[in-house]
Ligand SMILES: NC(=O)c1ccc[n+]([C@@H]2O[C@H](COP(=O)([O-])OP(=O)(O)OC[C@H]3O[C@@H](n4cnc5c(N)ncnc54)[C@H](O)[C@@H]3O)[C@@H](O)[C@H]2O)c1
């Protein structure tokens with residue numbers, strides 16, 4: 001049954017499809033046999049099922065990770081490097097399958113699905129290389145005959161919780177760092193996209209990651225109990241989460257009960273600013289990449305597009321013209337430029353934002369409607385969106401570009417910073433003085449100047465304000481999974 005279900009995914013290697021969770025190296029069902037139905041968002045057809053696990057399975061997974069920790073944490077950095085490089089090579093070898101899997105469960109186009117596998121595997125490669133560079137320090141002592149040494153040690157068992165918008169990359173950004181540091185893990189993938197997580201666990205095992213080092217607990221209805229245990233268990237030493245700000249706050253509160261280390265990558269509300277001296281062609285192209293990547297479902301997507309009044313009309317008409325040419329459809333269809341949203345709750349939110357903005361005076365330049373009884377939403381450009389629109393307070397997370405006119409640099413910085421969150425910000429200007437001023441003044445963790453793309457494994461990814469805590473990726477990403485220990489040597 002499982003093998004015929006797996007072959008329906010159309011992968012070259014159907015054994016990458018797992019319909020069970022992973023605990024201590026064994027593929028397992030939920031104890032009560034309950035299941036989650038996973039659907040393809042493009043068709044709403046069932047793709048397959050995974051177990052609806054609960055507290056008991058979570059406790060077992062945490063215990064398995066704790067049991068695996070002593071051996072994994074004492075492998076050499078070079079051994080962990082070599083295993084991660086094998087996993088990276090396997091992700092390259094299965095590129096087409098992993099890209100297709102992402103498209104099937106998330107809906108993004110195949111080009112984006114494969115692009116995500118490239119991005120996702122780059123975290124495994126990056127952290128393989130970082131594993132061997134977790135240098136300590138020697139600090140000159142204040143006392144004679146004493147030497148100060150700082151070493152870095154893995155924190156222990158790590159709980160990893162991730163969203164559906166990047167079914168693979170949001171896991172490897174955490175998992176790569178945790179494994180490289182010598183930590184063991186329990187992953188709770190989102191119920192919408194569990195198959196990519198399970199395929200990653202399978203490839204990690206093929207690469208030589210020992211049993212118990214990666215455990216995967218799939219859950220939907222029991223998420224509150226599972227999440228609580230993953231945050232409150234005294235065995236777990238670190239919680240890392242990517243998702244919405246309200247859930248990030250909830251998990252941080254629970255993790256505080258045992259003062260665990262936490263990394264939180266939460267929601268954004270990114271401004272995209274086009275100044276009067278911008279190269280308009282480049283700004284339009286970047287706005288399209290930045291706003292409509294993943295059909296607008298990335299945490300670094302522009303939520304507001306502020307355009308200087310002197311170039312507003314030109315920018316708006318060029319953007320609307322390009323957006324009108326998008327073709328929405330099944331991500332597997334080669335002619336599709338943009339896939340569906342993840343589910344009907346997502347399309348309802350975009351509809352609510354458009355209706356609210358239009359009722360307050362905004363105009364629809366293109367799109368504006370859901371395709372009835374589907375998860376497809378017409379890519380939309382709204383002009384003259386008022387500052388009291390709902391979009392101002394809530395990230396849309398959909399294919400809606402909201403245009404706003406501004407006149408001065410001070411005014412637009414004030415508008416861009418008038419939000420509780422601060423993940424990414426973008427602006428286009430060829431004035432070098434302004435570029436420095438605006439980059440420094442935007443209250444975000446990441447600023448892009450004259451480009452719409454930020455994401456790479458090598459950068460410190462993360463936000464300020466209510467967009468989260470900590471940084472993932474980049475030269476210091478692995479430190480989030482390590483403790484510094486001071487060793488003072490006396491009696492010389
Ligand atoms: N900053 C980032 O890097 C980043 C990346 C992707 C998505 N996001 C944000 O995520 C949001 C969209 O994703 P979403 O709707 O899936 O977010 P979400 O917070 O609802 O869900 C994210 C994950 O948390 C899980 N979850 C929900 N309640 C939980 C609980 N009580 N305990 C444990 N886990 C729980 C979900 O099952 C899912 O796996 C957007 O706000 C977006 O900005 C942020």
Ligand SMILES: O=CCCC(=O)O
Nearest residue numbers: 165297298299300455
């Ligand atoms: O959605 C959030 C992450 C997006 C990215 O890493 O580019």
